[in-house]
Amino acid sequence: MDIERDFVQLARLATTGTVEDVRLLMHRVLPLLGERRPDLAPEITAVLAGTSSGRPTKSKEVKELRPLPVDLDSRLELLYREEHPELPVEPTWPSLILTELNQFISERTQEDRLIARGIMPTRSLLLVGPPGVGKSLAARYLAVQLSRPLLTLDLAAVMSSFLGRTGNNIRAVLDYARNTSGILLLDEFDAIAKRRDDATDVGELKRLVTVLLQAIDDWPRTGILLAATNHPDLLDPAVWRRFDRVIHFPFPSADEIGRAMTVMLKEDTQTISRVTLDTLAILFEGRSFADVRKTILRAQRESLINHLPIEQVLKGMIPKLLEGQPRKRKIEIAVSLHSKGWTERTVNELTGVARDTFRKRSLRKTTPRRGTHAAKA
Ligand SMILES: Nc1ncnc2c1ncn2[C@@H]1O[C@H](COP(=O)(O)OP(=O)(O)OP(=O)(O)O)[C@@H](O)[C@H]1O
Ligand SMILES: [Mg+2]
Numbered sequence: 161m162d163i164e165r166d167f168v169q170l171a172r173l174a175t176t177g178t179v180e181d182v183r184l185l186m187h188r189v190l191p192l193l194g195e196r197r198p199d200l201a202p203e204i205t206a207v208l209a210g211t212s213s214g215r216p217t218k219s220k221e222v223k224e225l226r227p228l229p230v231d232l233d234s235r236l237e238l239l240y241r242e243e244h245p246e247l248p249v250e251p252t253w254p255s256l257i258l259t260e261l262n263q264f265i266s267e268r269t270q271e272d273r274l275i276a277r278g279i280m281p282t283r284s285l286l287l288v289g290p291p292g293v294g295k296s297l298a299a300r301y302l303a304v305q306l307s308r309p310l311l312t313l314d315l316a317a318v319m320s321s322f323l324g325r326t327g328n329n330i331r332a333v334l335d336y337a338r339n340t341s342g343i344l345l346l347d348e349f350d351a352i353a354k355r356r357d358d359a360t361d362v363g364e365l366k367r368l369v370t371v372l373l374q375a376i377d378d379w380p381r382t383g384i385l386l387a388a389t390n391h392p393d394l395l396d397p398a399v400w401r402r403f404d405r406v407i408h409f410p411f412p413s414a415d416e417i418g419r420a421m422t423v424m425l426k427e428d429t430q431t432i433s434r435v436t437l438d439t440l441a442i443l444f445e446g447r448s449f450a451d452v453r454k455t456i457l458r459a460q461r462e463s464l465i466n467h468l469p470i471e472q473v474l475k476g477m478i479p480k481l482l483e484g485q486p487r488k489r490k491i492e493i494a495v496s497l498h499s500k501g502w503t504e505r506t507v508n509e510l511t512g513v514a515r516d517t518f519r520k521r522s523l524r525k526t527t528p529r530r531g532t533h534a535a536k537a
Contacts, residue, residue: 166189231325238329267281284376284385309340330372331371344386411446414442421452436474443493
């Protein structure tokens, strides 16, 4: 054992290496030192136990003070770092998504238990879904729930017209993020993880994807890497496989939209009739939470500025939302409202669909088909 040489190496790694490198060196050297200096053995055991528990170490905290990586040309920072991220709105999670998010939170809050049994907690999540359904909000929610800083890649700063420079920027971002307790969010991930067989992509892009794949594979067990995309089809299949888990964010259902609207409207909800809320929720089916929020905000502004009851403003939006909908969709909406218990007259007034039309279909929906178990009974 050459303690002086090891000390120099430790100093080098502490200034230019990663926290993981320092840990590895400590795990190699400290047990040998413990044999030579039994008086230090208990302290050494405690240090080694601390570094394997997965908790941020002192050296990690020092690293967190490092300046953010910048693009060498523009000097723009490649990441936004939020020490204490906040939620812009109170999220309403569809139950399947909430289950996934809670499972992840539990794994990370109890990671010591998993690691002690030799089980790696989930480190990387791929969030997939159309625009405005809550992917970025989910990343923020996880950071808030786990009390970790949120590091968001600034795609505009990272992407250079020179692919080689983009590659270096991404490497710098990954290197920085690997060594902090922050959650790294690679938003618009498809832009950097395009398929490697794309005809326009050559050498450097392939290398870039390889760097990403390796980074996902080697992500430290204490770290969290999130990536979001609304173009999953553009992702290299190898990228999908690398993530520990993929969470799909579909467009919310009418029920989920209804719940989100009551949260968004807060105390205004009390002043709005059920029929208006139900109709809007059904009309918003197939749209994103972001669209719903925009409409509610517009209604709230209009109500305040023009001194009108919010109910009147929201109700006034219904004909516009129905306008231009194909007849088939209008009938579906009428059937949904009728099945929720609204009178035929109300449904007809709101949708313009003849009573006979939706009545017949509502009946067809509720009457069991001939030959089914219910019909036989
Ligand atoms: N589950 C939700 N509950 C309440 N509001 C939501 C929810 N999801 C999204 N929103 C609203 O929509 C806005 C946009 O959501 P977010 O930025 O998370 O979308 P996204 O899926 O990341 O979209 P993009 O693919 O365009 O980046 C949020 O700021 C919020 O107002
Ligand atoms: Mg987003």
